[in-house]
Amino acid sequence: MSIVSHILCAFNMDFTFCRMAWRIFWNFRTIIFIIFAFLAPISFLLDWSLESRCAYVMVTMATLWLTGALPMAVTALTPLFLLPLLEVQSSQAVSKNYFNDTSALFLVGLVFAVAMHEVNLHKRIAMRITMILGTSPKA
Numbered sequence: 001m002s003i004v005s006h007i008l009c010a011f012n013m014d015f016t017f018c019r020m021a022w023r024i025f026w027n028f029r030t031i032i033f034i035i036f037a038f039l040a041p042i043s044f045l046l047d048w049s050l051e052s053r054c055a056y057v058m059v060t061m062a063t064l065w066l067t068g069a070l071p072m073a074v075t076a077l078t079p080l081f082l083l084p085l086l087e088v089q090s091s092q093a094v095s096k097n098y099f100n101d102t103s104a105l106f107l108v109g110l111v112f113a114v115a116m117h118e119v120n121l122h123k124r125i126a127m128r129i130t131m132i133l134g135t136s137p138k139a
């Protein structure tokens with residue numbers, strides 16, 4: 001018998017119950033981590049100063065990054081709604097930091113590339129060029 005089985009037998013616990021409880025926790029771990037990330041640093045908001053509200057956003061983001069409860073892209077965009085919600089900055093000021101001309105250009109290029117890949121447009125263009133020019137090199 002393993003050590004865990006000995007401990008469970010000592011406390012008269014059924015091992016299948018523990019496995020079932022662990023599976024339930026594991027299925028809901030993302031929700032639990034997200035709730036923890038937003039509620040753990042709530043003490044920062046008691047003061048309601050500008051610095052404490054900003055610290056709340058930073059600690060919440062750090063917790064979300066460390067736990068991996070949300071994808072990195074979603075975690076990186078949390079200040080877009082948390083900072084205006086907590087009245088740290090206006091939404092216009094926050095958006096200026098995220099979406100300037102250069103980043104908007106890269107974002108549009110990324111969306112265009114993903115759309116091309118999704119409908120296999122790059123393969124269609126390559127096949128059309130191959131059909132027009134042929135496969136053998138001409139001198």
